[in-house]
Amino acid sequence: xxxxxxxxxxxxxxxxxxxxxxxxxxxxxxxxxxxxxxxxxxxxxxxxxxxxxxxxxxxxxxxxxxxxxxxxxxxxxxxxxxxxxxxxxxxxxxxxxxxxxxxxxxxxxxxxxxxxxxxxxxxxxxxxxxxxxxxxxxxxxxxxxxxxxxxxxxxxxxxxxxxxxxxxxxxxxxxxxxxxxxxxxxxxxxxxxxxxxxxxxxxxxxxxxxxxxxxxxxxxxxxxxxxxxxxxxxxxxxxxxxxxxxxxxxxxxxxxxxxxxxxxxxxxxxxxxxxxxxxxxxx
Amino acid sequence: xxxxxxxxxxxxxxxxxxxxxxxxxxxxxxxxxxxxxxxxxxxxxxxxxxxxxxxxxxxxxxxxxxxxxxxxxxxxxxxxxxxxxxxxxxxxxxxxxxxxxxxxxxxxxxxx
Numbered sequence: 404x405x406x407x408x409x410x411x412x413x414x415x416x417x418x419x420x421x422x423x424x425x426x427x428x429x430x431x432x433x434x435x436x437x438x439x440x441x442x443x444x445x446x447x448x449x450x451x452x453x454x455x456x457x458x459x460x461x462x463x464x465x466x467x468x469x470x471x472x473x474x475x476x477x478x479x480x481x482x483x484x485x486x487x488x489x490x491x492x493x494x495x496x497x498x499x500x501x502x503x504x505x506x507x508x509x510x511x512x513x514x515x516x517x518x519x520x521x522x523x524x525x526x527x528x529x530x531x532x533x534x535x536x537x538x539x540x541x542x543x544x545x546x547x548x549x550x551x552x553x554x555x556x557x558x559x560x561x562x563x564x565x566x567x568x569x570x571x572x573x574x575x576x577x578x579x580x581x582x583x584x585x586x587x588x589x590x591x592x593x594x595x596x597x598x599x600x601x602x603x604x605x606x607x608x609x610x611x612x613x614x615x616x617x618x619x620x621x622x623x624x625x626x627x628x629x630x631x632x633x634x635x636x637x638x639x640x641x642x643x644x645x646x647x648x649x650x651x652x653x654x655x656x657x658x659x660x661x662x663x664x665x666x667x668x669x670x671x672x673x674x675x676x677x678x679x680x681x682x683x684x685x686x
Numbered sequence: 687x688x689x690x691x692x693x694x695x696x697x698x699x700x701x702x703x704x705x706x707x708x709x710x711x712x713x714x715x716x717x718x719x720x721x722x723x724x725x726x727x728x729x730x731x732x733x734x735x736x737x738x739x740x741x742x743x744x745x746x747x748x749x750x751x752x753x754x755x756x757x758x759x760x761x762x763x764x765x766x767x768x769x770x771x772x773x774x775x776x777x778x779x780x781x782x783x784x785x786x787x788x789x790x791x792x793x794x795x796x797x798x
């Protein structure tokens with residue numbers, strides 16, 4: 404029986420890690436013996452942010468505190484942080500750089516730089532909460548569109564008594580301009596809902612027959628916005644009315660959708676006709 | 687060949703046609719509006735009640751319940767319309783839902 408020997412390469416990978424650790428421990432002893440002592444500053448364990456006036460979780464991080472969401476926080480980096488620091492110290496002191504260690508060194512350098520970026524100074528001029536509030540204040544003043552709150556704030560309609568039996572809406576033109584609708588359309592909706600007559604003046608003022616107050620007119624305005632102005636898909640207010648093939652469409656500029664909308668139909672004419680018929684029949 | 691059963695055509699929608707017909711009919715909601723007459727007095731109008739119901743009986747019951755006067759008016763466009771004196775939109779809405787004439791979605795209230 405012939406014996407054949409196989410020369411297989413040894414699996415060095417598994418042995419690397421324990422070897423390194425041993426080397427590290429040995430090297431640290433050597434360093435301590437030497438005069439050069441390159442020590443990184445110790446990372447103090449900070450309290451839960453209360454000492455610095457930050458939020459509960461410290462460092463202004465999210466719910467998960469120690470940066471667990473990012474995966475690079477202290478919770479995970481403890482074991483490696485110590486070794487990295489020591490390896491750095493070793494490499495700087497000892498000039499023996501093996502080729503096997505080079506790629507790992509680069510990887511560690513990148514990580515530590517990233518971690519340094521996350522560090523916050525010990526005595527900052529401005530605190531995190533102050534800067535946040537300042538940011539949102541200026542945003543609201545200058546660019547209210549970008550705050551993320553899609554609230555459509557409209558002015559209240561000014562309802563004034565125009566003599567007995569008539570009401571006047573002074574704001575009418577501003578409101579129609581803000582809603583991007585023609586005042587004719589808005590008027591016809593009001594008149595259909597209230598079953599009265601009315602008109603528009605040259606100044607853009609609406610006159611309605613009957614005594615109404617602001618509390619009567621505001622819900623009608625809200626209903627108008629829900630049906631004819633607001634987009635049913637994305638709830639935005641940047642829309643326009645289009646007529647197409649005898650149908651009314653509400654086209655949204657935000658999401659480019661078209662929805663059909665019924666026309667305004669007024670109710671039945673009432674009492675007067677009946678009275679006339681009665682008198683005519685009696686005669 | 688109707689004698690041979692295998693060659694007969696099978697209409698899976700035979701039973702379903704009757705249901706779809708009623709659904710495809712146009713959905714007309716009932717409109718309740720209010721009009722002011724003189725000073726504080728008001729009138730409510732009910733439109734689009736389907737002609738299946740006996741309108742006269744309906745008016746009789748409503749008049750007794752709400753303690754008001756009522757009548758039917760023939761309109762050109764809208765057909766027959768019920769008029770009741772006073773502002774009784776909410777009362778009428780409750781009444782219609784209780785009697786199962788319509789659902790909540792089938793009623794539209796206009797006005798204040």
